[in-house]
Amino acid sequence: MKTTTSPQPATDEGTPVSVRIRERLVQARKRFHANDNIAQFIEPGELAKLLDEVEGKMQGVLDSLVIDTAGDHNTGNTARRVAKMYLNEVFNGRYVQAPTITEFPNAEHLNELMIVGPITVRSACSHHFCPVIGKIWIGVMPNEHTNVIGLSKYARLAEWVMGRPQIQEEAVVQLADLIMEKTQPDGLAIVMEASHYCMAWRGVKDMDSKMINSVMRGVFLKDSTLRREFLALIPRKG
């Protein structure tokens, strides 16, 4: 098992798994903000241990909220449910590798504006962990060297990026970087429109306000006609 002669740390037993993962991140000088993916620093089997750890901490939160989870049948299993929801569902995009996407060469030499959307996106804000739910539209300007990916793959990439506590402005930039890297188009445009439940459920309690933002890359930055064409074609309404 041991392949090194350097002294091993005394023992890992009893060290919370989150601490071990965090040590690897610090060692590698990798950022681990809420919207960063840390999958490559998690070893097989550790996600299950992380789930147990988060459940324990979540139980502590419920205890501090003075909720009788032992007597209240509704909240008896809430700590585990919330831990599962965070790790396996809503924040899963932090803990798993990017979806595998098969890229094809652009055999047809497509070079016309292509628009994908609306794609429904679900995320949560980094500030309050409240849901952020909305839609995105993606405009791609391919060239003959652009890799082509299936339409559904855009949705899978979006789901992976949005499945983290996010800030909408940063989420669209992360998604744009990822699609640029995977497909190498001449230009890329993304528009996101979303409701932020931290504004509806708390705070100003405004049920209707939406945040819209966009990111433009390549020819979409240089060519205002193309940019207008994209914005005119996306059927955004209310």
Ligand SMILES: [Zn+2]
């Ligand atoms: Zn918020």
